[in-house]
Amino acid sequence: MAAQIFSAIFVIIIGVGGCVAYFWGANRLLDLILPSRGVSGAAAINNLRRQGYVRPWLFVGPALIILAVYLIYPVIATLWLSFFDRGGTSFVGLANYEWAAGDHDLRNSILNNILWLAVVPAACTFLGLIIAVLTDKIWWGTIAKSLIFLPLAISFVGASVIWKFIYEYRGEGQVQIGLLNAIIQYFGGQPQVWISLPFWNNFFLMVILIWIQTGFAMVILSSALRGIPEETLEAAVIDGANPFQIFWKIMVPQIWGTIAVVWTTITILVLKVFDIVLTMTNGQWNSQVLANLMFDWMFRGGGDFGRGATIAIIIMIAVIPIMVWNIRQANKETGGH
Amino acid sequence: MATKTGKSFIGRFGVHIAVLVFVAIWTIPTLGILVSSLRDKDQIVASGWWNSFASSSQSEAGRLPGASAQTQKDGKYVIEGNIFGDGPKREISAFGVKSSAPTQYKAGSVADLNDGATLQINADGGFVLSSPKAFEGDRGQRVYFASSAPPKFTTENYDAVLFSEGIGRSFMNSLTVTIPATVIPILIAAFAAYALAWMRFPGRALLIAVIIGLLVVPLQMSLIPLLRLYNGVGTFFGVPSKTYLGIWLAHTGFGLPFAIYLLRSYIAGLPREIMESARIDGASDFEIFVKIVLPLSFPVLASFAIFQFLWVWNDLLVAMVFLGTAPDQIVLTAKLNALLGSRGGNWEILTTSAFITIIVPLIVFFSLQRYFVRGLLAGSVKGG
Numbered sequence: 001m002a003a004q005i006f007s008a009i010f011v012i013i014i015g016v017g018g019c020v021a022y023f024w025g026a027n028r029l030l031d032l033i034l035p036s037r038g039v040s041g042a043a044a045i046n047n048l049r050r051q052g053y054v055r056p057w058l059f060v061g062p063a064l065i066i067l068a069v070y071l072i073y074p075v076i077a078t079l080w081l082s083f084f085d086r087g088g089t090s091f092v093g094l095a096n097y098e099w100a101a102g103d104h105d106l107r108n109s110i111l112n113n114i115l116w117l118a119v120v121p122a123a124c125t126f127l128g129l130i131i132a133v134l135t136d137k138i139w140w141g142t143i144a145k146s147l148i149f150l151p152l153a154i155s156f157v158g159a160s161v162i163w164k165f166i167y168e169y170r171g172e173g174q175v176q177i178g179l180l181n182a183i184i185q186y187f188g189g190q191p192q193v194w195i196s197l198p199f200w201n202n203f204f205l206m207v208i209l210i211w212i213q214t215g216f217a218m219v220i221l222s223s224a225l226r227g228i229p230e231e232t233l234e235a236a237v238i239d240g241a242n243p244f245q246i247f248w249k250i251m252v253p254q255i256w257g258t259i260a261v262v263w264t265t266i267t268i269l270v271l272k273v274f275d276i277v278l279t280m281t282n283g284q285w286n287s288q289v290l291a292n293l294m295f296d297w298m299f300r301g302g303g304d305f306g307r308g309a310t311i312a313i314i315i316m317i318a319v320i321p322i323m324v325w326n327i328r329q330a331n332k333e334t335g336g337h
Numbered sequence: 338m339a340t341k342t343g344k345s346f347i348g349r350f351g352v353h354i355a356v357l358v359f360v361a362i363w364t365i366p367t368l369g370i371l372v373s374s375l376r377d378k379d380q381i382v383a384s385g386w387w388n389s390f391a392s393s394s395q396s397e398a399g400r401l402p403g404a405s406a407q408t409q410k411d412g413k414y415v416i417e418g419n420i421f422g423d424g425p426k427r428e429i430s431a432f433g434v435k436s437s438a439p440t441q442y443k444a445g446s447v448a449d450l451n452d453g454a455t456l457q458i459n460a461d462g463g464f465v466l467s468s469p470k471a472f473e474g475d476r477g478q479r480v481y482f483a484s485s486a487p488p489k490f491t492t493e494n495y496d497a498v499l500f501s502e503g504i505g506r507s508f509m510n511s512l513t514v515t516i517p518a519t520v521i522p523i524l525i526a527a528f529a530a531y532a533l534a535w536m537r538f539p540g541r542a543l544l545i546a547v548i549i550g551l552l553v554v555p556l557q558m559s560l561i562p563l564l565r566l567y568n569g570v571g572t573f574f575g576v577p578s579k580t581y582l583g584i585w586l587a588h589t590g591f592g593l594p595f596a597i598y599l600l601r602s603y604i605a606g607l608p609r610e611i612m613e614s615a616r617i618d619g620a621s622d623f624e625i626f627v628k629i630v631l632p633l634s635f636p637v638l639a640s641f642a643i644f645q646f647l648w649v650w651n652d653l654l655v656a657m658v659f660l661g662t663a664p665d666q667i668v669l670t671a672k673l674n675a676l677l678g679s680r681g682g683n684w685e686i687l688t689t690s691a692f693i694t695i696i697v698p699l700i701v702f703f704s705l706q707r708y709f710v711r712g713l714l715a716g717s718v719k720g721g
Binding site: 004005007008011012015016019020023024027031052053055056057059060062063064066067069070071072073074075077078081088127131134135137138141144146147148149150151152153154155156157158160161162163164165166168170175176177178179182211214215216219220223243268271272274275278279291294295298305308309311312313315316319322323326327330331 | 348349352353355356359360362363364365366367369370373381382383384385386387395509510512513516517520521524525526528529531532533536537538541542544545546547548549550551552553554555556557558559560561562563564565566581582585586587589590591593594597621622623626647650651652653654657658665670673674677684687688690691694695698699701702703706710713714
């Protein structure tokens with residue numbers, strides 16, 4: 001363990017030192033090869049111009065290389081592998097996609113993912129908005145927001161343990177130590193094994209993600225609400241609007257753009273949801289989702305890279321519309337700069 | 338604005354109540370594992386954690402010693418002893434001899450059994466069974482009793498989990514993964530962000546578009562090719578394919594698009610006059626970056642560092658793919674997942690382990706919340 005800590009410290013020093021040495025060294029080298037100081041005017045201007053061509057690439061170079069190896073190459077390779085067999089060696093054409101079209105587990109996962117997509121972003125945004133509006137009205141709102149925001153720092157696995165404890169079921173005659181079953185029992189209901197109830201168990205898993213992400217929606221929307229011009233609200237009050245009208249007709253339309261951003265951010269997260277399903281049910285009792293199914297295929301029986309890659313492509317296809325929209329928005333915003 | 342909309346007392350009261358309910362729903366689950374992790378492990382299963390400050394009560398059944406334990410006293414045959422034996426003492430509130438009426442008699446009272454026999458069980462567990470006739474057989478009298486124990490809090494669970502369940506080791510592994518994976522991307526991203534914000538070169542707009550596109554590329558797209566690449570490199574050089582170096586670089590790669598995006602939008606917003614006056618004074622891009630941009634960008638660097646730290650610390654997927662499951666490599670999240678499988682019903686271990694995995698993020702979060710929120714706003718309001 002001491003060796004491990006030592007090597008981690010060593011790597012930080014080497015990594016950071018290496019970066020500093022690279023950026024400083026490359027920059028210095030460029031100045032030496034194409035000197036702009038201490039040479040005559042015309043040459044200096046010429047060299048400065050040539051430096052201007054090279055230097056940006058020295059700055060973005062390391063980032064580009066890492067992005068190419070860890071993201072751009074894999075995206076292409078995954079697409080490529082989806083046309084190959086389990087070992088990734090022989091070409092099988094569209095066989096993996098044919099399998100995908102007919103596979104029962106996969107269809108079930110897609111349906112579950114659609115269910116997640118329909119519920120979680122909407123629930124997070126709605127709850128986040130309500131809490132943002134309510135906490136704005138009270139003196140201890142900041143503390144309340146902090147506490148609701150807190151689960152965002154908790155890992156999905158940690159959150160799963162927290163909620164598994166709430167959903168805990170113990171056999172008849174035993175004390176129910178899971179909060180949910182204890183409440184149900186208190187009101188005379190029958191305790192249940194919540195996470196193995198087909199169909200409904202999806203919602204019990206979704207609650208975990210909603211619990212984590214509502215804080216995110218709340219913070220973003222709260223800041224957008226602050227940006228609403230005071231005059232529009234005052235005008236509405238003078239015109240006799242009630243709080244609900246003010247909320248739906250004055251506030252919501254003005255932060256529509258932010259709501260869309262929150263919604264899409266959570267949508268992307270939902271498409272990738274993996275940890276919660278793995279730790280709670282591992283896809284049993286009809287709760288499978290795409291990301292967990294893909295992980296399963298990656299390692300099941302030595303791994304089937306072809307089918308795993310195909311599932312990854314399905315997730316990717318779902319993300320592409322959001323990606324295009326994002327790039328368009330960014331282009332509009334940055335424009336010439 | 339607030340005070341104008343909710344004028345009535347009931348309205349304002351309702352808002353307080355509503356927020357209180359939300360806060361309760363959002364904090365009680367976490368409170369549950371914190372309280373449970375500090376409880377005695379027998380009490381965790383004996384009563385819900387919300388009852389942990391009250392005495393925990395449970396119904397038990399047992400058998401008194403058989404005929405071999407009897408003594409003669411005042412012409413009667415007597416069996417005496419303590420129900421709890423040498424084990425931990427609990428307080429008995431009631432007892433019975435029939436499963437249909439397990440709490441028929443109050444503790445300390447005398448129960449009449451058949452044939453003139455009597456049984457008395459005291460609150461401390463001491464019992465006296467006496468009968469005018471000699472007892473026979475090795476199977477003693479069946480008894481039922483309701484007992485309770487005072488609330489007991491302990492840090493034993495933490496000792497057990499940290500040192501014998503391997504959570505302590507995993508904690509170090511998580512730190513080993515997280516710190517380099519947080520530090521390395523910062524400088525690489527900062528230089529790239531500066532170039533993309535303030536230097537003019539062909540292909541810049543395209544690069545920015547690619548990075549914004551990469552922001553949303555699912556991690557799943559990278560896993561299989563990288564796993565193959567790592568295996569290939571490992572075989573080629575005859576080294577293990579699952580290494581800390583591998584995961585540091587993987588996290589660096591996965592964190593870079595967001596890092597560059599976040600830093601670029603901040604650095605692009607720095608005042609143009611500062612850059613231009615520095616340039617007129619003869620400063621090169623490198624000098625401008627190091628002496629002006631880096632110091633001014635501290636808040637956004639801190640924001641990114643917190644994000645990356647939380648993301649890497651909380652990650653399960655990347656760790657499961659690129660690191661082994663041996664004790665010298667398994668990180669906290671993966672360890673917790675493994676415990677869920679192997680220690681499914683041992684809530685004292687699960688709650689304690691879970692609390693240990695979330696304590697570091699919570700500290701980071703509470704102490705640096707300002708930077709975290711700033712990063713969140715900059716990172717998503719503009720598009721990502």
